[in-house]
Amino acid sequence: MDELDELDQVDLTLLDLVDHVLNKGVVLSGEATISVAGIDLIYLGLNVVLASAETIEAKLRRAEP
Amino acid sequence: MSFYLYSITEASAARGNDWPEGIADSHVAAIEVGSLALLVSEIERLPAPVQRGDLQQHNAVNCALLETGVCVPLRYGTMAPSRDACGAFIADQADRWNAAVERLRGRVELSLKILMPVSDARGVDGSEDQAAGPGAMYLRRRRLKLLQEQAVDERRDALEREVRAALSAWTEEIVVMQRSRLLGVAALVAREHFGEAERHLGTILAHTQGRWTLGGPWPPYSFVDGIPDDVSGAARLANQSFDITVATGPQP
Numbered sequence: 001m002d003e004l005d006e007l008d009q010v011d012l013t014l015l016d017l018v019d020h021v022l023n024k025g026v027v028l029s030g031e032a033t034i035s036v037a038g039i040d041l042i043y044l045g046l047n048v049v050l051a052s053a054e055t056i057e058a059k060l061r062r063a064e065p
Numbered sequence: 066m067s068f069y070l071y072s073i074t075e076a077s078a079a080r081g082n083d084w085p086e087g088i089a090d091s092h093v094a095a096i097e098v099g100s101l102a103l104l105v106s107e108i109e110r111l112p113a114p115v116q117r118g119d120l121q122q123h124n125a126v127n128c129a130l131l132e133t134g135v136c137v138p139l140r141y142g143t144m145a146p147s148r149d150a151c152g153a154f155i156a157d158q159a160d161r162w163n164a165a166v167e168r169l170r171g172r173v174e175l176s177l178k179i180l181m182p183v184s185d186a187r188g189v190d191g192s193e194d195q196a197a198g199p200g201a202m203y204l205r206r207r208r209l210k211l212l213q214e215q216a217v218d219e220r221r222d223a224l225e226r227e228v229r230a231a232l233s234a235w236t237e238e239i240v241v242m243q244r245s246r247l248l249g250v251a252a253l254v255a256r257e258h259f260g261e262a263e264r265h266l267g268t269i270l271a272h273t274q275g276r277w278t279l280g281g282p283w284p285p286y287s288f289v290d291g292i293p294d295d296v297s298g299a300a301r302l303a304n305q306s307f308d309i310t311v312a313t314g315p316q317p
Contacts, residue, residue, distance in 0.1 A: 012278040014117060016178050019249065021120045024286035025140035026073075 068096075068151050069111070070143040071104040071126045072284065073162050078134020079104065085125045088112065093126050096148065098155035101162055104130060105151055111142060127284040131173060137165045138284040165289065173259055173282030177228065177250040177266065181217055181275040214245070221248050224273065231269050235262045240287045246275075251287035 069088050079095035079102035087093040091106035104126060112119045123141045130136045145151045155162060225241055228250050232239060235254045242249035254262050259282050270277050 012178050012180060012276060016176055016278055016280065017117070017120050017124065019178070020174075020176070020283055020286040021124050021141045023140075024289070025138045026143075026289045 066107045066109060068145045068148065069106045069108050070139050070145060070151070070154075071106075071123060072130055072139055073137040073155070073165070074102050074104065074130055074134050075166055076100055076102040078102070078130065082129070082133055085129050086122060087126050088119055088122055090122075096151045096155075098152050099159060101155050101159060101166070103151050103155055105145075111144070115141075124284070128282075131282065131284050135166045135170050136284040137162065137169060137289060138286050140286075169253075169285050169288065171256055172253050172285060172288075173256050174285045174287055175232075175252045175254055175259060175262055175266070175279075175281045176283050176287075177248075177252075177270075177277065177279045179224065179248045179270070179273065179275055179277040181221060181224075181246045181248065183213055183217070183246070217246055220274075221246070224248060225250070227269060228266065231266055232262060234265075238288060251283075253285055253288045256282065 069091070071087065071093070074095075076095070076097040076099070079097065082095075084093035084104070087106035087108075089106075089108050089112050091108050093104055093106050095102040095104055120141060127136050127138045145154060221243060225243070225248060228248075229239060229241075232250075232252045232254075235258045236252050238253035240251040252262065263279060263281070267279060270279060
């Protein structure tokens with residue numbers, strides 16, 4: 001089943017919440033990039049688990065020049 | 066301790082209110098700077114991993130604000146290192162936030178998301194000829210998929226036009242997201258017209274194939290993109306990227 005078929009499993013209520021609160025709203029100092037293996041978040045809504053703050057901070061440190 | 070930021074509003078709207086619990090069941094308070102205010106919570110760090118309830122708590126605070134006044138919502142995950150940084154965040158860009166408040170005064174967001182069913186492709190026999198070779202079968206399946214996608218695109222475009230026409234009586238500020246079988250529409254409407262617009266749209270959707278969710282009034286998350294975000298560095302986005310793992314079991 002490809003990612004488009006997974007849309008049939010999507011909880012639209014959760015998708016709407018995530019789309020508003022995580023994908024929109026005023027953003028400070030850069031964009032929040034939300035994806036799963038290159039697929040936009042808007043595709044997926046059920047049972048999302050976001051990376052911990054430690055993971056994000058580690059990624060930022062690796063990204064620093 | 067750090068400060069978690071929910072939204073910007075007028076100071077008069079932020080006074081004397083009992084806010085719902087915020088992120089990590091924290092207390093929500095307002096930091097006033099002149100005529101503006103910032104709704105915040107003091108927390109150690111963002112909850113990790115983030116759950117649906119955390120997102121709901123962020124939104125609940127903003128919805129509560131929407132009941133009393135203007136809400137310029139911030140994205141989930143926005144934090145500032147100190148109270149002084151919160152104040153600087155408001156003061157340094159006061160003109161921009163005042164402009165945002167004026168633009169969004171008395172207005173709320175109506176949100177629609179529609180997941181359209183896979184369309185029946187016209188003119189293509191979906192059954193597979195067992196006598197055909199694997200190459201022919203692959204090409205047949207591919208053609209069927211392309212025709213289905215084309216049919217979905219056409220229906221989605223037609224539905225978007227219908228929704229835009231339906232909402233035109235109440236607003237011209239509409240944001241549309243199209244992605245394959247998913248159509249998302251956000252409309253910025255005057256609060257007093259929200260119920261009417263929602264009901265009218267609901268009558269159209271009653272005859273629409275697929276699943277849909279129509280709701281609000283949302284704080285106007287979809288209509289703050291035009292507000293410049295090159296604000297002071299005093300406030301920072303705690304998480305600049307998220308890798309989403311889709312759990313296959315029940316949420317913890």
